Amino acid sequence: MSLIVQKFGGSSVADAERVFNVARIVTETYDKGNDVVVVVSAQGDTTDELIAKGQEINPNASKRERDMLVAAGEQISISLLAMAIEKLGYPVVSLLGWQAGFQTSSAYTSARIRRVQPNRIRKELDKKRIVIVAGFQGLSKYDDITTLGRGGSDTSAVAIAAAMHADLCQIYTDVEGVYTADPRKVKNARKLKDISYDEMLELATMGAQVLNNRSVEMAKKYNIELEVLSSLVKAPGTIVKEKSRMEKMLISGVAKDTEVARLSVIGIPDEPGLAFKLFSKLSAKNINVDIILQSIGHDNKKDISFTVSADRAEEAKNVLADYVENIGAKEIVCNTEVAKISIVGAGMESHAGVATKMFEALYDAQINIQMIATSEIKVSVLINKKDADRAVTAIHDKFFEE
Ligand code: ASP
């Protein structure tokens, strides 16, 4: 007998038919003699709708009340799923985050899980019940309801799996797994059999949108193997695990991020300390910088370009206005018509020429590269936004079709 944690996202429980579909997956797992703990998110667009309702009443509402509001979405889905399972004739109980032992920080709307005390869950499993837990929520030390940030129920599931030493943690969603590229855009995209935590993290940050980043970080920390699979199509999914046990693949995916902007500070005096000053201004405001490029100086002037996420670009520009003035730089320019394309793969650590192959694909497609950044398992390039989809396809073809 095993302990299995199964998580179902909002689209998997969007309506009555889908709730029963999930009930069947859960009860089939239970019928095989397993203990089953199920984590669900709010149905369909419920969370967005609740947020909109709150906005209508008071756009400046306190975060405490906003959490109180959105946590309601999961209360609906856990009870509906439990009712469906009751109807199929199985013993079941639904639990809110606090009942399931989720203790969190008191950072409303983006609380961190401090610990999960699964006493109640254990008691219910001992009574042979299927346990349904509300994802995305917990309780602060002040006994207030908190939520974990958007997409937080993946993390709830991994936290339970870690706290209870589950044998398996399955993340059911509306795609069949993790793909080598967005399957809606790249027709030859393949489903990966497995992927390492680090690769998954790189892909998740770059908008592969299958698993919440924090859930992958937590899975890595506690060495919890995750299986990402579809609740609608019966097929093996993708296993996310430590890389040592994996088949070697050169690269595991191509991702695109169009929510990025390039800022360039032009005509910075070529003297020590000015890069430091520039980036400390940004980090003081918690603005993350990604790719950085400094030109070789000429006439005692140089340019520094860097990328930030598009929604912080305006702020970054404002933050640096004084700096530009004070050091006597020429100007700061912002370009939002850019996209970041990245290839990710644990295999590149031991293979030369991976970046070259990527550049060749872009050259063949006559796409100009503006900036380049590399890490052990990732190569990113910044290009014109209008070329983004073409670039992904060209690079994907190069690596996966030959
Ligand atoms: N319902 C929450 C959200 O939409 C949590 C989740 O889906 O994981 O963000």
Ligand code: MG
């Ligand atoms: Mg959701």
